Amino acid sequence: xxxEHVLYEKSNEIVVITINRxxxxxxxxxxxxxxxxxxxxxxxxxxDVKVIVVTGAGEHFGGGHDLGTAESLAEMPDxxxxxxxxxxxxxxxxxxxxxxxxxxxxxxxPTIAMVQGYCIMGxxxxxxxxxxxxxxxxxxxxxxxxxxGGVHHEYATHFIDLGVKKAKEALWTGDxxxxxxAERAGMVNRVVPRERLRDATMWLASRIALNDLYSLKMSxxxxxxARGCPGTQRGDPRLQQPVASSAQPGVAVKPRRAAWSGRxxxxxxxxxxxxxxxxxxxxxxxxxxxxYRTHRREFRWVDALRRRLVRRPCHRDADG
Numbered sequence: 001x002x003x004e005h006v007l008y009e010k011s012n013e014i015v016v017i018t019i020n021r022x023x024x025x026x027x028x029x030x031x032x033x034x035x036x037x038x039x040x041x042x043x044x045x046x047x048d049v050k051v052i053v054v055t056g057a058g059e060h061f062g063g064g065h066d067l068g069t070a071e072s073l074a075e076m077p078d079x080x081x082x083x084x085x086x087x088x089x090x091x092x093x094x095x096x097x098x099x100x101x102x103x104x105x106x107x108x109x110p111t112i113a114m115v116q117g118y119c120i121m122g123x124x125x126x127x128x129x130x131x132x133x134x135x136x137x138x139x140x141x142x143x144x145x146x147x148x149g150g151v152h153h154e155y156a157t158h159f160i161d162l163g164v165k166k167a168k169e170a171l172w173t174g175d176x177x178x179x180x181x182a183e184r185a186g187m188v189n190r191v192v193p194r195e196r197l198r199d200a201t202m203w204l205a206s207r208i209a210l211n212d213l214y215s216l217k218m219s220x221x222x223x224x225x226a227r228g229c230p231g232t233q234r235g236d237p238r239l240q241q242p243v244a245s246s247a248q249p250g251v252a253v254k255p256r257r258a259a260w261s262g263r264x265x266x267x268x269x270x271x272x273x274x275x276x277x278x279x280x281x282x283x284x285x286x287x288x289x290x291x292y293r294t295h296r297r298e299f300r301w302v303d304a305l306r307r308r309l310v311r312r313p314c315h316r317d318a319d320g
Contacts, residue, residue: 006035007057008042013050013209014202015043022058024069028122031071036126037100044107050209050216052107053201054130055114061139062123104129106224108217110208114201115139115179116194128157131220133187134201136194140176141187147174160227161187 007018017039019026028036043052056062104111104126113127116136121143127133143158158167162177162185170177182188192200208216 001034001038003035003038005029005032006039008039010046010049013048014053014205015039015046015049015051016053016055017043018055018057019062020057021071022056022060024071025060025063025118026056026058026123027063027069028065028126029069029071033100037103040104040107044109047213050109050211050213051205052109052111053114053205054111054126055201056116056123060117061113061115061119062126063118064121064123101125101129106221108220109213110205110216110220112201112205114197115188116197118142121145125157128161132189132204133182134190134192134197134204135179135182135188136197137179137191138194139179139182139188139191141170141182142174142176143171144174146171161185 005019005021007016007020009016009018017036019028019032019036021027021032040052043049110132111130112132112134113130114134115127116139119127119135119139119141124141124143127141158171161167162170162182166177166181166185169175177185177187179188179191183191190200190204
């Protein structure tokens, strides 16, 4: 897809993704969502890129969702919407809201939102999906959902970014949260004068890019998972993988003790034996919600079966 509203600028190991709709205050339409997703995927796939910066052209980072500009209405044939109640829920889940922003939050490279002026509702969602936020001193954040008879914007990270009490105040009043307030709450990393915003953001991105990409990726994954960020929760389909990634359903694998990776991990598949060869066979991936105690019992069962099949002592852990 040829991008019409999103610019992609690569400089050494840093990519700057810019929503280029300044006349409309960079509001986000369905096409803009698709172009942003394409830009994030392109930057993640490029091994020469270490840091991704996201911003909006002109005076404002973004005025939220596009609620009906002429361009948005013209896009409808290419980006149709199911406006039934179930269709709207599906769109929020797997369309342009929850899973898409989860994907951006968990891109395997550091992301920085460079925010100036208004950052409202849908645009706040975009900034919230980034790892860091550098804001100009005139930046202001707002979610007016409760004022409009709703709940909050569709990617609710307010309580994570602002803290529960400040998030409630911001939602229930609908007032702007200034850059200084956001910095004190921990939602914004740095506040700088407007004229220094780009230089300060690129300086921070350059500092981060000095690190090894592998270390950046693994540290981000670790911290996102530890904090329970969206996209790393139980039930995420990306976590429901077989025990042995090289094993296919119904294919025998070499008899061995099933590996496990600690208390926070869950058994990722079920096993049985091939009646002819006695080898362990991965049957299917299972829901990774098994308790730790059940998890250890199942591995003990595999150990006992392995001893009977191989007829030799099985090495056991000190706690086993």
